[in-house]
Amino acid sequence: MxxxxxxxxxxxxxxxxxxxxxxxxxxxxxxxxxxxxxxxxxxxxxxxxxxxxxxxxxxxxxxxxxxxxxxxxxxxxxxxxxxxxxxxxxxxxxxxxxxxxxxxxxxxxxxxxxxxxxxxxxxxxxxxxxxxxxxxxxxxxxxxxxxxxxxxxxxxxxxxxxxxxxxxxxxxxxxxxxxxxxxxDTPGFIVNHAGRAYSTEGLKILEEGVARPEDIDRILREGAGFRMGPLELFDLTGLDVSHPAMESIYEQFYHDPRYRPSYISRQMLKGGRLGRKTGTGFYQYEAGKKDASPTQPVPRVDSLPPVWVGCSDSAVHREVGSLLDSLGGKVEGGERPSDEALCLLLPFGDDAVSASVRFSSDPARTVCLDASIDLARHRTLMATQVTRREMLDAAHAMMSTDGVGVTVIRDSVGFVAQRVLASVVNLACEIAQRQIASPGDIDKAVRLGLNYPQGPLQWGDALGAKRILAILERMLELTGDPRYRPSAWLRRRAVLGLSLSSQEPSVC
Ligand SMILES: NC(=O)c1ccc[n+]([C@@H]2O[C@H](COP(=O)([O-])OP(=O)(O)OC[C@H]3O[C@@H](n4cnc5c(N)ncnc54)[C@H](O)[C@@H]3O)[C@@H](O)[C@H]2O)c1
CATH class of the missing domain: 3.40.50.720 (NAD(P)-binding Rossmann-like Domain)
Incomplete structure (x- = not known):
């Protein structure tokens, strides 16, 4: 009572x-x-x-x-x-x-x-x-x-x-x-457990040299809708608090690679670069104010090549086609790109090289666009190691025509937002799979405790469980890192076409 x-x-x-x-x-x-x-x-x-x-x-x-x-x-x-x-x-x-x-x-x-x-x-x-x-x-x-x-x-x-x-x-x-x-009663309970995906994946992207801290943060803020990027968030919290928390969760889960912290934050902690409180972290601070981070300059190009779009999802293909039309791009309609075309690929989980193999595009003319995020808010591009500069510049200039921010990153699996969002959703699925909390409580706890724009399971449904699964499977295949293994909760629901918030019937 x-x-x-x-x-x-x-x-x-x-x-x-x-x-x-x-x-x-x-x-x-x-x-x-x-x-x-x-x-x-x-x-x-x-x-x-x-x-x-x-x-x-x-x-x-x-x-x-x-x-x-x-x-x-x-x-x-x-x-x-x-x-x-x-x-x-x-x-x-x-x-x-x-x-x-x-x-x-x-x-x-x-x-x-x-x-x-x-x-x-x-x-x-x-x-x-x-x-x-x-x-x-x-x-x-x-x-x-x-x-x-x-x-x-x-x-x-x-x-x-x-x-x-x-x-x-x-x-x-x-x-x-x-x-x-x-x-x-499990390590990190809900919020500090679920939060490991965002923080450690942000660090891993930095560790791999995919992009600068300001680019990673900007993509996740503007493109994915997080209130703060993971690196500026570290600076705010202080690595004296965040790094030991990451290590503690990793230890408590017996070194499960999903929770792996980074040598970067460890080294910064040892070097006293704790963030705002020491004036230096991933950013520099003057009198508590963050130094301005310059955005990447938009290249000047005299003329734009025609664009051939490669995407396995017809709805996304159409959406990007009409975006390019509105940006003044000449979109080719053929099955194969013409010899002059910029090959704009929209991969999920692939890096640019594997995407160019998948779509049989010329790697020298291949540029990839992350279509997993809101393209009206931000655009992320990456190219292969042999993409011609004028092709990347053309894609960058074209994507900047309407003033929406564009970030160019190095070739990597799952861009920045895709891999972070997939990791966030996957970890929430794992929390549900282990019955640490109900799907509804996971979403509430993460939205209110981490200020995410949506609960991670609801977010996964909005992005599509099948899409998230495909991103993770591809990343797992390309990297061999078990960190990206999909949770059974995600895989089963994606296969069955169920919502990620759907409960399992009780068996006893
Ligand atoms: N600060 C946070 O953001 C945060 C968030 C969630 C949970 N927590 C947890 O909340 C707890 C407190 O954290 P905090 O940040 O408020 O710490 P704090 O250092 O601000 O306050 C702790 C207080 O406890 C007193 N204290 C220490 N030992 C005591 C004892 N044996 N008997 C009575 N008083 C004692 C100290 O004098 C101090 O005033 C910790 O378990 C921490 O992990 C902290």
């Missing part, structure tokens, strides 16, 4: 503890703040007083509710002050032994029906709860920073957690104005 949780204890009143305390007090809970460092809980309360006052002066909340929320925040000087709480949320340092000691001490203080929650982002909830007298009442309650703005919380049951504990925390999440998602 669900019970109303009205008194919340917060242990650790740093960044996360204070954020959780704020939303709980605003939602009407009595909140008791405790920090082992003297004065920090009071400082957190003072800080929250200022925050609430600012919200009121901006008209976001009324002065009365700001005052009422502040009056519900109470500082306690020792853990014993948490004795009457219905739920205690731990947000202390990310260290297993210290957290285990804390929970053991808490168990001596609180009543037997008090729920115990941990905000850990990388430790196992099961490990934190093991050895306690009542591990059934311990669950993960994983918020994101900044808590009041990131409206999602993962609720994680360990192997001994009662279903009622998870249900009560999901209900509490809703009262706090957050979307609660249910996740199994």
């Amino acid at each position: 669900s019970r109303s949780l009205t008194r919340m204890g917060i242990v650790g009143t740093g960044v996360m503890g204070a954020g959780i305390a704020q939303i709980a007090a605003q939602a009407g809970l009595e909140v008791y703040l405790f920090d082992s460092r003297e004065g920090l809980a009071s400082a957190a309360r003072d800080g929250l007083g200022n925050t609430l006052e600012k919200l009121a002066s901006k008209g976001k909340i009324s002065s009365d509710s700001a005052r009422a929320a502040l009056s519900r925040l109470k500082v306690v000087e020792s853990m014993e002050g948490l004795a009457d709480c219905d739920v205690v949320v731990e947000a202390i340092i990310e260290n297993l032994e210290i957290k285990r000691d804390l929970f053991a001490a808490l168990e001596e203080v609180v009543t037997s029906d008090c729920l115990l929650a941990t905000n850990t982002s990388s430790l196992s909830v099961t490990s934190i709860a093991s050895g306690l007298r009542m591990p059934s009442r311990v669950a993960g309650f994983h918020f994101f920073n900044p808590v009041p703005l990131m409206k999602v919380v993962e609720v994680i049951g360990g192997i001994d957690t009662d279903a009622a504990t998870v249900d009560a925390l999901l209900e509490l999440a809703q009262r706090l104005g957050h979307t609660g998602v249910r996740a199994k």
Whole structure:
């Protein structure tokens, strides 16, 4: 039976503890703040007083509710002050032994029906709860920073957690104005697991020398619709936080290549290039402002050759044909290109060389365009190692005619956006396949926790499960890297023509 949780204890009143305390007090809970460092809980309360006052002066909340929320925040000087709480949320340092000691001490203080929650982002909830007298009442309650703005919380049951504990925390999440998602106790839970695809694939593209950081970020921002590119995101978060997180997930999954981090971020971390906080990362920062990254200049060309388009998908072929018409290109209609034609190929998963083999085009006249992304927003081109310069320049100039950004990258499998999107969708499928969370919760968690424009499974459906599968299979074949092996969830649904969000019927 669900019970109303009205008194919340917060242990650790740093960044996360204070954020959780704020939303709980605003939602009407009595909140008791405790920090082992003297004065920090009071400082957190003072800080929250200022925050609430600012919200009121901006008209976001009324002065009365700001005052009422502040009056519900109470500082306690020792853990014993948490004795009457219905739920205690731990947000202390990310260290297993210290957290285990804390929970053991808490168990001596609180009543037997008090729920115990941990905000850990990388430790196992099961490990934190093991050895306690009542591990059934311990669950993960994983918020994101900044808590009041990131409206999602993962609720994680360990192997001994009662279903009622998870249900009560999901209900509490809703009262706090957050979307609660249910996740199994696995490395990275949902969000930090799913996020590995974007971050590590971005680094891998850089490692392979496919494009400059600014080009990779721009393609993914403008073309694919991500709010930030992966490399600028590293700079914002700081490699001191991101790189160890990547290594930790990789270790916890026993070196599964899907999670492989990069020597680039490791070296930058060792060299102190952490990102914005050190003034240098993938970009340079002056007084906190990113240096302007020059875009690639559009070449001047006197005349454009006719264009022959090669694509295995007739709808995409037609779409690019009409785009070229609108750009003033002379599109050839024949089965084969004429001798003067620029061969514009639209491959999925191939590099330019294998695409030219697939379409039997002259590699010296072959240029590839990534048709997996919104071509009204950005265009990515790549050529073979023997493509004539005038052919690449012509393609670049033609694609720039209407002012839409064009990026030329080095020949590589799956361009930039294709391989990143395929990796993002594939990893979300793997999370669903392992039943770490339901498809609906995976989409909600990733959209809200990582600010992706869509949930990854929904996105996969929009791009086409068959298309994603084809990209991954081709990349796997060309690179031999098991990182690109398609998830069974993706393959089976692509074959059956099912939505990636479709649940599996229960077999027992
Ligand atoms: N910062 C983030 O972006 C973020 C996001 C999600 C989850 N988390 C997790 O939340 C937890 C807290 O992170 P944070 O960024 O708020 O840390 P923080 O360093 O800002 O705050 C931690 C607080 O805990 C106190 N503390 C340490 N040991 C204690 C103990 N034994 N008893 C009582 N208080 C103790 C410290 O004095 C400090 O005030 C960690 O588990 C972290 O992994 C952090």
